[in-house]
Amino acid sequence: MYLTGRNHPQRAAHRPALASGATADSSRRYRCSYTPRDTFGHLNPSDTGAAPFVQFRAANAEQAVELAQKVTGCxxxxxIRIEG
Structure with missing residues (x-):
């Protein structure tokens, strides 16, 4: 409720973008770990062994890997499928 006594207007629910060909029922969350590149484009694995990751909604793991490669370029x- 605002200070003027009016209720906040209803907003549209936020929906994440689905991967091509995926529907809301068939999409699942995936966490894709990748090997980053340095400024020269060479692979630069982490010294600690922890790899950076990105998360996507995709129909399957293969589609999630393709999306991760397009987004990161690595x-x-x-x-890994995230349950929940």
Whole structure:
């Protein structure tokens, strides 16, 4: 409620963009770990062993890997399905 006593107007629910060909029922969340590149384009793996990751909604792991490669421009190590 605002200070003027009016209720806040209803907003449209936020929906994440789905991968091509995926529907709301078939999409699942995936976490894709990748090997980053340095400024010269060479692969630069982490010294600690922890790889950076990106998360996507996709129909399957193969589609999630393809999306991660397009977004990061780096080789993807693995795609893990996130339950929940």
């Amino acid at each position: 080789p993807v190590i693995e795609a």
